[in-house]
Amino acid sequence: MKVSLFITCVSDIIFSDVGKNTVEILERVGCEVDFPAAQTCCGQPAYNSGYVKEAKQAMKQMMQAFQDSEYVVGPSGSCVGMLKEYPAIFKDDPEWQEAAVDLANKSYEITQFLVEVLGVTDLGATFKGRVTYHPSCHMTRILGVKDAPQTLLRHVKGMEFIELPVKEDCCGFGGTFAVKNPEISQEMVKEKSQHVSETKAEYLVGADMGCLMNIGGRMRREGKNVKVVHITEILNSHEQGGGIA
Amino acid sequence: MSIKLGDRSYQERIETGIENDFMRDAVSSAQGRFRNGRITQAAELGDWEDWRQLGSEIRTHTLENLDYYLQQLSEQVAKRGGNVYFASTAEEANAYIEKVITEKNAKKIVKSKSMVTEEIGLNQQLEKMGAEVVESDLGEWILQLDEDPPSHIVTPALHKNKAQIRKTFAEKRGYNGSDSPEELAAFAREQLRKDFLSADVGITGCNFAVAESGAITLVTNEGNARMVTALPDTQITVMGMERIVPTWEDMEVLVSLLTRAAVGQKLTSYVTSYTGARLEGEIDGPEDYHLVIVDNGRSKILGTEFQSALHCIRCAACINVCPVYRHVGGHAYNSIYPGPIGAVLTPLLDGYEDHKELPYASSLCAACTEACPVKIPLHEQLIRHRQIIVEKEKKSPVTEKIMMKGFAQWASTPAAYKLSTKLARTALKPWTKEDTIKNGPGPLKGWTNVRDFPAPAKQSFRAWWKEREKGEINHDHS
Numbered sequence: 001m002k003v004s005l006f007i008t009c010v011s012d013i014i015f016s017d018v019g020k021n022t023v024e025i026l027e028r029v030g031c032e033v034d035f036p037a038a039q040t041c042c043g044q045p046a047y048n049s050g051y052v053k054e055a056k057q058a059m060k061q062m063m064q065a066f067q068d069s070e071y072v073v074g075p076s077g078s079c080v081g082m083l084k085e086y087p088a089i090f091k092d093d094p095e096w097q098e099a100a101v102d103l104a105n106k107s108y109e110i111t112q113f114l115v116e117v118l119g120v121t122d123l124g125a126t127f128k129g130r131v132t133y134h135p136s137c138h139m140t141r142i143l144g145v146k147d148a149p150q151t152l153l154r155h156v157k158g159m160e161f162i163e164l165p166v167k168e169d170c171c172g173f174g175g176t177f178a179v180k181n182p183e184i185s186q187e188m189v190k191e192k193s194q195h196v197s198e199t200k201a202e203y204l205v206g207a208d209m210g211c212l213m214n215i216g217g218r219m220r221r222e223g224k225n226v227k228v229v230h231i232t233e234i235l236n237s238h239e240q241g242g243g244i245a
Numbered sequence: 246m247s248i249k250l251g252d253r254s255y256q257e258r259i260e261t262g263i264e265n266d267f268m269r270d271a272v273s274s275a276q277g278r279f280r281n282g283r284i285t286q287a288a289e290l291g292d293w294e295d296w297r298q299l300g301s302e303i304r305t306h307t308l309e310n311l312d313y314y315l316q317q318l319s320e321q322v323a324k325r326g327g328n329v330y331f332a333s334t335a336e337e338a339n340a341y342i343e344k345v346i347t348e349k350n351a352k353k354i355v356k357s358k359s360m361v362t363e364e365i366g367l368n369q370q371l372e373k374m375g376a377e378v379v380e381s382d383l384g385e386w387i388l389q390l391d392e393d394p395p396s397h398i399v400t401p402a403l404h405k406n407k408a409q410i411r412k413t414f415a416e417k418r419g420y421n422g423s424d425s426p427e428e429l430a431a432f433a434r435e436q437l438r439k440d441f442l443s444a445d446v447g448i449t450g451c452n453f454a455v456a457e458s459g460a461i462t463l464v465t466n467e468g469n470a471r472m473v474t475a476l477p478d479t480q481i482t483v484m485g486m487e488r489i490v491p492t493w494e495d496m497e498v499l500v501s502l503l504t505r506a507a508v509g510q511k512l513t514s515y516v517t518s519y520t521g522a523r524l525e526g527e528i529d530g531p532e533d534y535h536l537v538i539v540d541n542g543r544s545k546i547l548g549t550e551f552q553s554a555l556h557c558i559r560c561a562a563c564i565n566v567c568p569v570y571r572h573v574g575g576h577a578y579n580s581i582y583p584g585p586i587g588a589v590l591t592p593l594l595d596g597y598e599d600h601k602e603l604p605y606a607s608s609l610c611a612a613c614t615e616a617c618p619v620k621i622p623l624h625e626q627l628i629r630h631r632q633i634i635v636e637k638e639k640k641s642p643v644t645e646k647i648m649m650k651g652f653a654q655w656a657s658t659p660a661a662y663k664l665s666t667k668l669a670r671t672a673l674k675p676w677t678k679e680d681t682i683k684n685g686p687g688p689l690k691g692w693t694n695v696r697d698f699p700a701p702a703k704q705s706f707r708a709w710w711k712e713r714e715k716g717e718i719n720h721d722h723s
Contacts, residue, residue: 009662012706013669014699019706035710040655040662048609050631050641051649058656065659137610170568174608179691181606183259186695187572188608217696220681 006074021232038065077139115148122155132201136208173214262573279565282509301620304556321459325521327534335365351445357470358382359450381469396575447477451484506618507560563613585613604630666705
C-alpha cells in the first residue's frame with residue numbers, strides 16, 4: 001500500500017524523530033512510504049485565528065502537494081483534523097472543492113490508519129516504564145478518534161499503563177491561544193501537569209506534538225522529570241524509550 | 246444591568262478571576278459534579294446521541310418556522326385570556342412591563358429566575374420607578390441582597406460560599422444562625438414566604454413556551470416558580486423569542502435533555518406549566534396575564550450562520566465542561582451569558598466593540614460542542630466570530646495581521662518553508678541553552694513566560710528524508 005507521509009510543520013522542524021518513527025512503523029507493516037516535499041503547514045494557526053484568506057493559501061499548497069497520493073498519513077490528530085475541515089472551508093469554491101474533498105477522504109492520523117484501515121493492533125513493540133496517555137482534544141472531538149491509540153498501546157509489552165485523571169480536559173495549548181491568552185493557558189497546563197504527577201508516570205504519551213510540547217514545556221519549567229513521548233516512539237520501540245519534548 | 250456587566254478591561258477581569266482561589270475551587274468542584282451527573286444520566290438513557298439529534302432537529306425546525314409558531318403561540322395565549330406583547334428591544338419590553346405595573350398600582354413584584362430579564366435590565370428599571378422587586382430563586386436572592394451579578398446561567402451564585410452567604414444574610418437581613426446550608430435555606434424560605442404572599446405581580450422567565458397550547462413551562466428545583474405563578478393576581482412572563490416548542494411532545498424531549506444536561510437530573514423537582522388568565526367559570530389562575538416576547542437582537546441572528554446559537558436551551562452544559570470558565574469564572578466574561586455559549590451569543594446580541602476578546606477566550610478544545618444537548622457547533626462559531634473580527638470588524642492587532650500575512654507566504658511557498666526548516670535552529674540559537682528556550686523573543690514570549698520551548702531539531706525531518714533517499718541512511722530497521 002502506498003502512503004504519503006504528512007509530517008506536520010511542528011514535527012518537521014522541531015520533533016523530527018516523530019517523522020522517523022512514523023516512517024519506520026509504516027514500512028514495518030508493509031507500506032511503501034513517500035514524502036511529497038511540496039507540503040508545508042495545514043493552515044490551522046491562521047484558520048483558528050480567523051485569518052481564513054491566509055489559511056486558504058496554505059491549504060491550497062497542501063492540496064497540490066498531496067494531489068497524487070493514495071493515502072495521506074500524519075502523526076497528529078489535530079493537523080489531520082484540519083485537513084478534514086477543508087471540504088467545508090472550500091464548499092463555495094468550485095475550483096478547489098473537489099481537491100478538498102479528495103484530500104479529506106484519503107487522510108488519516110497514524111494510529112487511526114493502523115487500526116481502522118490496516119487492521120493492525122499489535123506492532124510487537126516493547127517499552128519498559130510507567131506510562132500515562134493524554135488524549136488530545138482535536139484527535140478525539142474533531143477527528144473523532146478515541147480508541148485507536150489506546151488499542152495500540154494495550155499491546156505494547158513491558159509497559160505499566162496508568163489512566164490519566166480527567167484525561168479529556170484540554171491541556172491549554174490551543175495553538176495561538178497559548179500565546180494570546182497566556183494567563184488562562186498557564187492555569188490549564190498547570191492543572192494538566194498536576195494530573196500527570198498524580199499518576200506517578202515516568203512517561204506521558206500523546207498523539208499530538210502541540211499538546212505534548214505544551215505539557216512537556218510546563219513540566220520542565222516546574223522541574224519535573226516526566227518524559228514526554230509521541231505515541232509513535234513507543235510503538236516503534238523495542239526497549240526503554242527516551243523522551244523528546 | 247444589561248447584557249454587559251461592567252467596564253473592567255478583559256485583562257483585569259481575567260486576572261481577578263484567576264486570583265480568586267475560592268471561586269475557582271467552587272467552580273471546579275461544581276463542574277465535576279455537573280459533568281459526572283450529565284454523563285451518568287446520559288448513559289442511563291442509552292441512546293444519548295439519538296436524543297441530541299432529536300433535540301437539535303426540533304430546535305432547527307422551530308427556528309426555521311419561528312414566525313408560524315410565534316403566531317400560533319400568541320393566538321393560543323390570547324384565546325386563554327392573556328395579553329401578548331412583542332418587544333423588539335429591551336427598552337420596549339421594560340416600558341410595557343412598567344405600564345402594566347403602573348396600571349395595577351403595584352408596589353411589590355416577586356420574580357422567579359429569568360436570564361432574559363437580566364439581559365434587559367428589568368429589575369433596575371422597576372426599582373427606578375419605585376417598585377420593590379424580590380428575586381425568589383435562592384441563588385438570585387442571595388445575589389440581589391449582595392448586589393452582585395450572576396456568574397452562571399443555571400446556578401447564578403456558584404461563585405459564593407456558605408460563609409459569604411451567611412455574612413450577606415446577617416448584614417442585610419439580620420440573620421444570626423450558622424452557615425449550614427439547611428439553616429440558610431430555611432431562613433431564606435421564611436423570608437421569601439412573606440414576599441410571595443404580599444406581592445402584587447409575579448414575573449417569570451420561560452424555559453419553553455408550547456405553541457400548540459399557549460402554555461409556559463418552567464423547570465425548577467426549589468418550587469419558587471410555582472409560588473410566583475400561583476399567588477399574585479397579575480402574572481407576567483418574559484421570554485426570548487426563540488424559547489418556543491411546537492408541541493407538548495417536543496417539550497418532553499427538550500425538558501429531558503435540559504434537566505439531564507444542566508444538573509444531571511432525570512427531572513427537576515418541579516416542572517410547572519401554566520396557561521393564560523382565569524377565564525369565566527374557572528376557579529384558578531391570575532386575574533391578568535401578560536406574555537412579553539423579547540427580540541432584542543435575536544431576529545438579526547436568524548438566517549445567518551449563527552442561527553443554531555438560538556437552539557440554546559440555557560442548560561449550561563457547555564459552561565460546565567469549559568476549562569477556560571473553570572479558571573476565570575463567570576464574571577470574567579463581563580456578560581450575563583458567560584462560558585462558551587456566552588462567548589458566542591454576547592457579541593451577536595450586544596456587538597463586537599465591547600466583547601471582541603470573548604471569541605478568543607477558548608482553546609477550541611470543543612468540549613462545549615461535544616456537551617451541547619442541542620448540538621450547537623460552539624467552537625466553530627467562535628472561529629467564525631474570529632473571522633468576522635479579522636475581516637469585517639478589522640479589530641485584530643496589526644502585528645498579528647503582519648504575522649499571518651507572513652504565515653500565508655511561508656506556507657504557500659515550499660522553497661521558503663524549506664529554508665525555514667534549515668534555519669530555525671540557528672535563528673533561535675541566541676535564546677537557546679541546552680536545547681531549551683526559556684526566554685523566547687517576540688511572539689514566543691507569551692509561551693516561554695510560563696513554560697519551556699524546545700529548540701528545533703538538529704536536522705529537520707525533510708533533511709533526514711533526503712539523506713535517506715540518497716541511501717546515506719540505512720532503510721533496514723528490523
